[in-house]
Amino acid sequence: MRCPHCGNIDDKVVESRTLANGEAIRRRRECENCGYRFTSYERTEEKQFMVIKKDGRREPFDRNKIERGIVRAVEKRPVSQMQIESMVNDIEDKTAILSKGSHEIGSKVIGDLILEQLGVIDKVAYIRFASVYRHFENLDEFVQEIHLLEKGTDITAH
Numbered sequence: 001m002r003c004p005h006c007g008n009i010d011d012k013v014v015e016s017r018t019l020a021n022g023e024a025i026r027r028r029r030e031c032e033n034c035g036y037r038f039t040s041y042e043r044t045e046e047k048q049f050m051v052i053k054k055d056g057r058r059e060p061f062d063r064n065k066i067e068r069g070i071v072r073a074v075e076k077r078p079v080s081q082m083q084i085e086s087m088v089n090d091i092e093d094k095t096a097i098l099s100k101g102s103h104e105i106g107s108k109v110i111g112d113l114i115l116e117q118l119g120v121i122d123k124v125a126y127i128r129f130a131s132v133y134r135h136f137e138n139l140d141e142f143v144q145e146i147h148l149l150e151k152g153t154d155i156t157a158h
């Protein structure tokens with residue numbers, strides 16, 4: 001497959017995994033020229049997996065978008081590239097399970113899954129993501145969220 005970074009077509013597969021719902025196989029590939037890693041999917045030619053946005057519009061599920069959101073939240077935090085990748089994989093798998101074969105999932109569900117992952121990995125990243133994602137209406141809400149974190153309460157259960 002063509003490397004999205006340098007255009008070279010020789011790559012090796014570094015990981016191959018069937019998605020949790022069995023509907024697709026995800027392959028992590030590494031370009032043999034520049035070492036860039038990218039993901040390819042093999043799935044039956046059926047429906048594309050869609051995300052239902054807040055206003056009801058649908059857009060194709062985009063793994064990179066999830067990754068970008070996480071990368072932004074963990075900026076300058078002690079979180080490795082491997083941890084980020086494993087978070088994205090987990091979210092993708094859970095998304096597939098939660099959609100129950102309907103080929104679509106609410107963007108809110110994805111947002112909550114991201115929060116769940118960040119809550120385990122890094123509290124600061126969690127707060128960063130939550131503050132953007134939940135659009136805190138006032139400082140009280142924000143402070144309340146921090147208290148919940150400090151108490152170690154199940155932060156995703158609301």
Ligand SMILES: [Zn+2]
Nearest residue numbers: 003006031034
């Ligand atoms: Zn390359």
